[in-house]
Amino acid sequence: MTGARPALSRSLRLMGLAITLSAASLLASAPASARGPDGIADIAEKVIDAVVNISTSQTVEAKGGDRGAMPQLPPGSPFEEFFDDFFKNRRGGGPKGGGDKNSDMQPRKTNSLGSGFIVDTSGIVVTNNHVIADADEINVIMNDGTKIKAELVGVDKKTDIAVLKFKPVKPLIAVKFGDSDKLRLGEWVIAIGNPFSLGGSVTAGIVSARNRDISQGPYDNYIQTDASINRGNSGGPLFNLDGDVVGVNTLIISPTGGSIGLGFAVPSKTVAGVVDQLRQFGELRRGWLGVRIQQVTDEIAESLNIKPARGALVAGVDEKGPAKPAGIEPGDVVVKFDGKDVKDPKDLSRVVADTAVGKEVDVVIIRKGAEETRKVTLGRLEDNDKTQQASAKAKEEPAEKPVTQKALGLDLATLSKDLRGKYKIKESVKGVVITGVDGTSDAAEKRLSAGDVIVEVAQEAVSNAADIKKRVDQLKKDGKKSVLLLVANGDGELRFVALSVQ
Template sequence: MTAARPALSRRLRLMGAAISIGAATVLSSVPAFARGPEGIADTAEKVIDAVVNISTSQNVEAKGGGGAMPQLPPGSPFEEFFDDFFKNRRGPGGSKGGDKGGDFQPRKTNSLGSGFIVDAAGVVVTNNHVIADADEINVILNDGTKVKAEVVGVDKKTDLAVLKFKPPKPLTAVKFGDSDKLRLGEWVIAIGNPFSLGGSVTAGIVSAKNRDISQGPYDSYIQTDASINRGNSGGPLFNLDGEVVGVNTLIISPTGGSIGLGFAVPSKTVAGVVDQLQKFGELRRGWLGVRIQQVTDEIADSLNIKPARGALVAGVDDKGPAKPAGIEPGDVVVKFDGKDVKDPKDLSRIVADTAVGKEVEVVVIRKGNEETRKVTLGRLEDNDKVQQVNAKPKDDTAEKPVTQKALGLDLAALSKDLRTKYKIKDSVKGVIVTGVDNNSDAAEKRLSAGDVIVEVAQEAVSNAADIKKRVDQLKKDGKKSVLLLVSNGDGELRFVALGVQ
């Protein structure tokens, strides 16, 4: 036994050496791989002349008295230094800051961004926020040539803009690729004007697709770890074939610099917007005329939909295209114009991208069965006004209504006094909520006094007894939740699923 030990030790030492050699081989290959594919340089060289800098200026009123601060592009390394210097220096009269006691004087502010040429006739795509409110816009070509540009059209909802300028020489234009074909981990290249350093090339991978970061109604960003910084806005994101697959629009960063969380509008969206802006100077989006909400697991269980999917129709516009097509509140849209609808955002994007006036098939689930409806789309009118929820004033002098409890709610018949107290329109029918148990599921789902229950389990109700009867029956049937159709005072509907056990 003892004689075998030296041989075993020698074998272990040899194995250790072999493992060390193997590890060294693996480690030595990492730096070479980390540089990325060899094609990056070739691609960048091919497309860089199509990438431009966007310079804008705007006249603003500013207080005089402390001397003019040099106009530096946002993100410039010297911006913070000059900002501190001019704000903290003493101006005339000894006042600190130099801006007290002075007169308002017009001055120019400058900013820089990025863009790219999509037509050799001088058509440029950039972000709307790069050129918003600008009095003058200039396009700076890769060789330094500076040309004045004008706005063809903008779309605030996707933060895109199209510019046009007169080419001083033959231009290089780039084409859009198919962003839907991007794969996670695929290499991409960002070219732009970060911190005023024009013609900067960075590379990274596609970190995620279809990101919704609550920046707009049609969020579906490409996430990338390619370095994107201030000044990159409006610049292109390329695949290795030199096709534009996105427009770099924003970053998430606590410092203002790149931490590997950059977001680009996908080319599929950009191409459609650019086409319409060139044709019409504005966006003409499709309109279905419904209000929709998420199909939660509880709502899906109540509607016998497995798995939870689609967009739940909470309301139908009386003047919209969905009304004559027979789409009703409670329908769940699972397919639109041949495209699957996974959630409400999907439906919003698909409808908006569909041509106005086109007849499409809409597949809905109604009471557990699939039905197909044909709808001719209308045009969505832009409305940036936010609808305010009517306040529900307290009126302690009104006669206390007769109430009944169910589902953690105090329920009462809709009387004239209650309509007046909670500002309920005459067109709203159902049972009014006069109180909510703070520890109930209803409170968690944000039901409140003044809400009106219109339907329970897709059946209309007119009094509290109807609701209690329906809930008791669902309990006997072993249901875990009940689906309520709830209206506010203005008649706007939403669905709420509450636990019944």
């Protein structure tokens, strides 16, 4: 019996080896499907010639003491760090005061590379604005290495999109835009571009998220992907498995400067509209509603009898804007615009911007708990418009003793000439001024401060501190949990704040 143990032990070891080999063979076959769909190579081959490199040069003023002619390498080039260290050491190792002082201040050229793609065989290219910004010269480099000078058609800084044109020297291949709204989470996508100046590179990944707002601009609506995107990929296309462009690779989030699987692309639905306008007008002509909006929080929704919390709260209306004659007022909540649901302020900003200037649209608002529809003829958003500040001096007013009250953790006073001067409040601002805030109150948490002016309480105008105290007491009796305040700063900029009355 004792002699059987080694044999049994040997048998168990062999069985274990067989199980291990079997598992290994299964694992070896798994990565073939894990790497992605088989069609990636076919798609890449089909569209690669429509993806181009964008080369730019810019003349900049040299800084004093910047000696030597360091080669102008594209940012992120594999040799950039080597040459940077070499020339820093060379500049630091020379004799003090050596060299031609005048030559230190000579202008020099800097070069950079990005990506782009052809959308029209006549020579129309789409890229990022930041790829070509401030460039003195722009060149398109084809996949076969052909270099052609390009001209700028137009840019849109808000979406970071630019359109170029060049004269083809041979027949081109163009790609078309797909429908980014149909993208699903987990769907495979392909990024092609010029990372680290290495030329056309293909990477694949999935759609990690949609409608991503990362606070880069007013119309943030990024596609997030884990397809490898690095420096130099900017302006390159993001393809779906039909070979259609569903996004323009624009930026990454990375502590190291390299890809960590957090890449962002402007969706094709946004890009296609921008490209059409830039080709037609050379600029963007966005719709304008003429309102200032803010988020509808749960507290604000409760104060306005809106369930569930949704829409964009109108905090202010431009006196010369399209919303004013349509009867839209501060306190209204926009829940639908031109047939499209508005879930939050970003939704409204994007849909208004995408709507044609001069179009009459239905705007559904909630006012005092009831839905109303207003017809608005959109104006055009002017990026350079500046609000004119009133400069007329106010008439002399006799000094008056402020009437003060305490409510909602606030010290409140009726506006007077002395208080306007103390808190620099414009004459056009009407209401009740806050002169103090209890640091432990809900008001302090909502960042109300001395000098803010309460214009309305529960959507009714107030002119003295006693009004606020009476209305808050009445809301408590009515069982309300919160009160909605319309608050202005000294310049008259409005916002809504909901405070607990319990």
